[in-house]
Every structure is written in structure tokens, then in C-alpha cells.
Amino acid sequence: VDRIRVGIVGYGRMGRLRAALVARHPGLALIAVADPGATVADVPAGCRWFADAGALVREDLDAVFVCTPNAATADLVVTALEAGRHVFAEKPPGCTLADVARIREAEARHPGLRLKFGFNHREHESVRLAASLVRSGELGRLMWMRGVYGKAGGPDFERDWRSCPDVAGGGILLDQGIHLLDLFRLFGGEFPEVKSFVGATFWAHGLEDNAFALLRGIEGRVAMLHSSATHWNHTFRLEIYLTEGYLTLHGFLTGTRTYGREALVVGRRDWNDPDGARGNPREERYHFDVDRSWEREVDDFADCVVTGRGVTTGTSLDAYCAMELVSRIYADGGEA
């Protein structure tokens, strides 16, 4: 069987990570890389290099991975789709809601092509187990969620492309908070009501470094978000409270390993138990030592391309809905 011929646009940290996964996948073959900041010496042996993404898209490829900074994402996804290529794109899916709408229009013109966005947090072990438990109904009805995702920025933060408004298109909410919004949707469905405060409190890069939001969804579900670039200790924490128990995801396996050991705490509302009745229930904590999220995304995308089945997670609708929440949080909270 012929392997899927893949090109990668953007050969920074994410592009290299995806290249390694493509190389390991038996059904994928990395043919070309485009990045004006790289050279032919940087790319894997046997792989073509282009400075210009347009030239890469014109190559004989089946699929394109878009791993560029945010401002370039939408144009590249649309170009690749119009050229007849399946597309895998990193999050965020552009800089604005209009970007994602434009992408979806292009996708609709090419129903035979597959488009997937890299909301990889859905594929973390703790999230997968938590989602299964919520879906099973064993813990009852979801009432509310509270999520904190914060990073420190660090001494080089203001020199990073993420701190350049023209390239990033948004601050910490668009960069990292969008993952939490995607997880809120995964667990709790849609959230039509949005209240928020968004601001620049420390960094002088012209983008928000803190976003606080309250979302209200169906059946009165409420989700509270704090996305921060002034969280001097890296933190990921998502609490999910249901009528019969609760789930707390804390710590997250990332490339830097600075968000702590990934764990899922499961507790139950058991008022027949003396400890539970006084608000100190027995808890079970699951630890996860392996992150297969990136690999799972690539596997899923490859399977969609090979089999022709539709993308079911990380769809353009997921991207649109997450971006719509970002957009409404900005609108209500006042951008930096």
C-alpha cells in the first residue's frame, strides 16, 4: 500500500515534533518541509526543503501539516485544501473567528478531504479517562467546572513569536487558554453565555497575559476559566463537579515536564460514609507517566485519510466553537 505523502509547513518545535511522528508512522512518508528559517541541512535526509510554503503545496503530496505561528495558519490551511491536500493544523486555528469561518468554507468546497486540528489535550490519558467516566454517567450530571492553565512566560517570553501581536494574533488565552475552552466543551457541551475580564497585568507585549471567564451552558452548567502568563509556577488544573462525585485533573505531561506529574483524582459524594459526610471523602488518584497525545492525533488523522472516515475529534467545528468562545471572552472582557 502506498504511504501517505506528507509535507510539513513550519519547522519549529511543533513541526519537528510532527516530523518525528510522521517518520515513525508506517502509513506516512515525509516528503518535504517548508520553513524560511530552516535550511536543507536541518530537514531529515531524503526530504525536500522549501523556503516558500506555496512551493511545498504544489509538490505531489497527499497531506500537509500546518505547524506555523498563528497568523499564517488560516491562509495555509485554505491554500492546502484548495490544492487538494488533506490538512492537519496545529491549534489555535488562526487568529480570529473569521479565519476559522474561512477555513470551514474551503473545507466545505472539498468534502473528500480531511481536516483535523491539533487540540492534543483531549488525547492526554487523564482527560481520556475523565471523559469516559463522565460519559458513563457513573458520577451523575455535570454541574460545574473550574480550570486554571498558567505559565510563567520566563525571561525570553517577550522575544518569543507568541509575544508579537501581528504573528500571534492573541495572548495567553488564544495560545493556551483555548485548550481549556476545548476541554470545557468536551466535558460540558456548549456555553452560550460568557462573562470575562481580560487584561495585560505584567508583560508589556501588547497582548493579554491574564484572562478570567465565566461561561454558562446548557442545564445551567457553569465553567470558570483562568488562563495566565503570570503564573510563576506552571499550573494545569481542571476540576469537574458532578452530582455524584468529582474529578480533578492536575499536572500535565508536556514537553517541558514543568506542569507536574499528570494525575486524575476521582472522589464520590457518599454521605453514608462518615468521612464523605464531613466533606473529606476517600479519593482515588490515577497517575499517568506517558503522554501519547501527539501520537494519537497523528494516528487518527492518518486513519481518517486512509479509510475516508470523517474526523470526529479536533474537527473544524470544534475549532470554530473554541474560537468563538475565545472571541466572546475577548469581546466581553476587553482585549489588552
Add this chain to the structure above:
Amino acid sequence: VRRVVTGGDLSQREMRPPELVDAYVALVEQDARDLGLLDPAGALERPCPACGGAGAEAFRRLGFAYRRCERCASLFVSPLPDPARLARYAHEGRAEAFWRLEVLPATAGVRARHALGPRVHWVAGSAAARLGIGLTAAVVGEGKTVLCEALAASPVFRYCAVVADTGAAAPADVVVAFETLERVPELASALARCCVLARPGGLLFVSTTSGTGFEVRLLGGRMRSLVPPVHLQLLSREGWAAVLRRAGFRLEEYSTPGGLDVQAVAEACRRDPTLALPPVVDELVRQDDEDVAHAFQELLQQAGMSAHVQFVAVATRRE
């Protein structure tokens, strides 16, 4: 995946009341004599039941020799008493009757809170997370009706039954073997039976005692809760992985969520002033600060070193 349990007020004295355990152990020794469990006639020298490796004697308990496998570090009784005599011990012995009629009723409340309830939640939650709801379950082991009823009451299961050691049974989504596999004379056969009972892709939930847990490693033959006619093999994680693989299972989750190791070792120290532990460990287990004891116990859980093991395995052979 590893699971750690925190909170609750599990107490060694509540779970294993010393006077009842002493009476039980005395009856075990008497049964062993009366039923000839230590009689060399009919006893079988055996290799490690997990991996087939050889083992040197690690310690003796109530006259029985426990060996530690040189390959996988599992503990196992060898020579193994005559299986017919072991069966008589289980069915006719005064010790096991005392356990059923005296110890279990006296500790029913604490067991329901700290053992039965949490384990049912564990099985139901993990099974639902992996397989969905509306599942069937088969419970292996005699006298497991309370467990079976508790599982059947969960919305995750539509049917649950205790199954006999032999005979036909429809393959189930979930097979539960709690405090069972350590006491079978033929571990490989028992696991093969579990594999037949599970549908392809079905799950096996096991609770048992660890051969590499803190309590048995420190106390060896002085471990009060170690009862040789019952605990015929205490496997290591490596041992379980090996024997499960041969039986057609893949180990999916392995945890040691026990809550009594530190208390049990401290109790052993109190009972036996001559017991010499490594000085730092001795100081830690004798701590008066309850928070330190809890933290130490949690550390043992995180390190996979508590005596109580729970694991999930997936039936793969017929997939």
C-alpha cells in the same frame, strides 16, 4: 496507570482486630497439624508459579517455606502442600470457619467502607470507562455473594453472577477475582479459567497481596496477616505481567492502594521489641505524627510497594 488512594481513616486495629487475628492464626497452626499440611507426603516442590524461575527460601511462616523467585521476585510456598489437603483446609478447617463466622462479621462495617465499597466503585468506574455500561460480570471465588450483589446493584452492570470453578458460563465483559488467585494451588489453570470466562477484550479485575510489598519485605515470616495455607503465592508486578501474558491477558493497570503497611509494621515492632528494622525506616514507622504516617503510606502506594495489589488486565487471546 497507577492508582493511589488517599483520605479515609482505615485502621489496622479495626480491619484486623489483634485478638481475633491471634485466635485465627492459632487455629491455622492447629489445622495445619491436624490436616497434615506440613506432611512431606503429597507435598510438591515447585518452581515460581509466575515465571517458572527457581527460588531460594526467603523465610518460614508457621512452618511453611516461602521462596523468592530469582527471576521475577515473586514469593511462593514450596513445597506446596498436597492440594487435596489444602482443599480440606479450606472447606473443613476450623480456621477458615472462624474467619467466616467470627472475623468477617466483626469487621463487616469497616470492610464495607474500606474494602467492598471502594472496590466496587473501582470495578464499576474502570469498567464503564473502558467498556461503557450495561455490562455482564462474573465473580470468581467461593462465598463472594456480597461482592456479587454489590456489583449487580451498580448501574454499570446489568447482570452479575458468582461462577463455579468448573462448568460452562457465558463469556462476560468483566471477570472479578478478589483475594482468590493467591490461594489456588494451580495459578496457571485458574487464570486460564478466567480467560475462558472473559470475552475477547473483556477485563479481569484482581485484588491480591503483593510479594514485594513493604510489609512482607520488612517482616517476612513475622507478617501477621500472612497465612500460608491461604497465601500460596504472592507475586511481584513482573510476575503478574508474565503469568497474565501466558494466560492470554495484557496487564493494563497495576496499583498498590493498600492503607495498612505502615501501621502493620509499627504494630509488629510494638509486639516484638527484638525486631530490628533499618534505623531510618524504624524511625519513620514509629512516628507519632499521623500526617507523616499517612505521607509514608502514600509514598508506598506511589512506589508500588504497598502490600495490597489491585490490577486490571485485558483479555487478548481471542481478539
